[in-house]
Amino acid sequence: MTDLDLKQKIEDLKKQKKAIVLAHYYQNKEIQEIADFVGDSLDMAKQAKQSEAEMIVVCGVTFMAETAKILNPDKKILIPVENAGCSLANFGSEENVLMMKEKYPEAGFVCYVNSAAEVKALCDICCTSANAVDVVRSLKQKQIVMLPDKNLAAWVQTQVPEKEIIAYDGYCHCHNRVKKEDVYNSKKRHPEAIVLAHPEVKKEVWEIADFVGSTSAILRYVELSNEKEFIIATEEGIMYQLRKRHPEKSFYLLTPDLICLSMKMVHLDELYESLKEEKYEIILDESLQEKAKKPLMRMFTLA
C-alpha cells in the first residue's frame, strides 16, 4: 500500500469509528501531518480532556495514553505501539515515592506527567515542563519534592528560589545526553544563532542557553522573535513544526543525538493497524484511575 492509500484509509477509519488522533511534537513527520491535533504533553492532556470523540489514538509514549485514559475513563484509548515507553517515566516507582514521603513528611509532592499512573496517584499535583514553575509556586509547602526529572527540578529551582526543591534522580535518556561542548561547537558553526533549550537537558546546557522552555514555549518564542537563526536543544521532531511554521528562518538541531526512539516507533502502518484492529487499548484499574486523576485535575485548575 502506498503512503497515499494508507493516509486515505486512516482518514476513512477515523470517520467510521468517530476517532481522533493526538500526536506529540516529537512524533515522525507523517504522523504529525495526519494527526487531528499536535501538541506537547500539556496540550495533549487538555485536548484529550475536551474531546468528544469515542476513540482517541495517542501517538506518543505510554504515559501520554494513560493520561488520556485517566481523563476519559469511558472512551476507548489506543496507543499504536504497545511498548513505546518513556525512559524518564521508568525512573519513578511507587516504592521510591513512598520512601521519599517518609523522608520528607512535610513536603508537597509534584509529579511530572512523564510518570506511571501509580506514581501520579501518590502525588499532590502533576506538572508538565510548560507549567512546572506555576505548579510549584501554587503549593503552600516550602519544601517540594519534584519527580522524576532532576534537570527540570534544578531549572524550576532557579525560577522559584523561595522554595526548597528536592529532586528525584531521574532523567530523560534523550535530552540528558547532550553536553555543554555540543553548544559551544554548534555556536562555532552558527555564531549568529540563539540557543533554545528544553529544561530536560542537563543543567550545564540549559544554563548557557538563551531561552529555556517546553516545546510549546520554544515554538512561541520563535513566533515572537525577530532573530533569524536558532539552535534547538530538544527532541528532533519539533524541527518539523519549526520549519513548517517559519520557512524563512533557519533551525539547527544541537546534535543528531536528540532522537527519542520510543517517539519514532509510530509510522503510518502502525497508526492504520491501530485504528483498524483497535489496538493497543489502554486498560487501567478503576481505583488507580480515580487516584491518578486527582493530581491531574488539580494541575488543570491552574491553566
Ligand code: SF4
Ligand atoms: S523525549 Fe525523553 S521524556 Fe520525552 S518521551 Fe522520550 S524519553 Fe520520555
